[in-house]
Amino acid sequence: MTLELATELHHRAIVADAHNDLLCAVASRPSELWSDFFRAQWLPQLQEGGVDLQILPVFIDDAYRPEGALRRTLRMIEAAHRLAEGNADAVGLCLTGADIDRVIADGRIALVLALEGMPGIADDVEMLETVHRLGVRVGSVAHFGRSAFADGSGEDAAGSRLTRSGIRAVAEMERIGMIFDVSHLGAGGVDHVLELATRPVMATHSSARALFDHHRNLTDSQLTGIAASGGLVCINFFAPYLHESEYAIDTLVDHFEHVVSVAGLEHVGMGSDFVQEVIDDTTAPCCVQTTIEGVPADEYLPGLEGPAGFPLVTEALLRRGWAEADILAVLGGNLQRFLRTELGATVRD
Numbered sequence: 001m002t003l004e005l006a007t008e009l010h011h012r013a014i015v016a017d018a019h020n021d022l023l024c025a026v027a028s029r030p031s032e033l034w035s036d037f038f039r040a041q042w043l044p045q046l047q048e049g050g051v052d053l054q055i056l057p058v059f060i061d062d063a064y065r066p067e068g069a070l071r072r073t074l075r076m077i078e079a080a081h082r083l084a085e086g087n088a089d090a091v092g093l094c095l096t097g098a099d100i101d102r103v104i105a106d107g108r109i110a111l112v113l114a115l116e117g118m119p120g121i122a123d124d125v126e127m128l129e130t131v132h133r134l135g136v137r138v139g140s141v142a143h144f145g146r147s148a149f150a151d152g153s154g155e156d157a158a159g160s161r162l163t164r165s166g167i168r169a170v171a172e173m174e175r176i177g178m179i180f181d182v183s184h185l186g187a188g189g190v191d192h193v194l195e196l197a198t199r200p201v202m203a204t205h206s207s208a209r210a211l212f213d214h215h216r217n218l219t220d221s222q223l224t225g226i227a228a229s230g231g232l233v234c235i236n237f238f239a240p241y242l243h244e245s246e247y248a249i250d251t252l253v254d255h256f257e258h259v260v261s262v263a264g265l266e267h268v269g270m271g272s273d274f275v276q277e278v279i280d281d282t283t284a285p286c287c288v289q290t291t292i293e294g295v296p297a298d299e300y301l302p303g304l305e306g307p308a309g310f311p312l313v314t315e316a317l318l319r320r321g322w323a324e325a326d327i328l329a330v331l332g333g334n335l336q337r338f339l340r341t342e343l344g345a346t347v348r349d
Helices: 003-012 022-027 031-048 069-086 097-105 127-133 153-158 164-176 187-196 220-228 249-263 276-282 307-319 324-343
Strands: 015-017 051-059 091-093 109-116 136-139 232-235 268-270
Touching: 003 307, 003 324, 015 268, 015 307, 015 324, 022 031, 022 051, 022 069, 022 276, 031 051, 031 069, 031 109, 031 307, 051 069, 051 097, 051 136, 051 324, 069 091, 069 109, 091 097, 097 109, 097 324, 127 136, 127 164, 153 187, 164 187, 187 220, 220 232, 220 249, 232 249, 232 324, 249 268, 249 307, 249 324, 268 324, 307 324
Parallel strands: 015 051, 051 109, 091 109, 109 136, 232 268
Antiparallel strands: none
16 A cells, blocks of 8 residues: 555545534634634645535533523534635535535535534423524534433433433424434433434444443444444544553544444444644633543544544555445545435425
């Protein structure tokens, strides 16, 4: 294998990432800087990494919960719209699968909005349609802790499933055409969703618990269930969720290979969860975390601290002996196809 071959293949690929928290950094600026900051700081990284499709989660930091959660949610949604409008030559905010295909065909980056944890919604299921009208197309209903809809994975000891509102949320998201994201959901909640779902579900940024036993990862039975729904598992790149101490790109490839072996090639994608720059950018020196849910908060895969490093994934998969067609699928072909199918050509009534 040569570096030239990996570079050529990566350039040819659709590169799609299901989770990058860059909106947190954008929305932390004054509104008049949103567009220019994205263009100066994030667009070059995305372009260097060859990114064609990016899901942008709206994540609400603890400082805004609970009173300011809805206001912060709306501010971040507005930031996404304005950065897309201000950089329309390079990106497009997409509402449908047809939008995604068109933006990528234009040579621009397709952006899709997601909600992570939904603290701004609380238990007001009706507001799911409101945020859908504003452009949100993917949603998870809990983070590490407890929400009105469900427990996050950090609460697994409670053994809980979805609340009544959470059950209603699954049905409502299916009705309006919002994709349900099980990443961060507690183990009982994931199982409950898989029992209830009549549409495919996805994990935007989760890895294999069989390889590293952390509550943020998914068990083999959960991987199988997501695949059986017709869904997608997008592998998380955060090093301390991949291994206890071996923070190397080959460890990431191990997770890709395990999830492919359990769920099937067509059900695997990338969900980078690049957080180093966002955390450094938005956390005051007084409040830097040294751990996240029991693992180091400041350890990253070398070269994969941000989206510019995506070509290293292509190189590593080639080096491991993957077929070109399989690499193209997990780099982004699968995620583009999944969103094309699930979001369709038009916004649902």
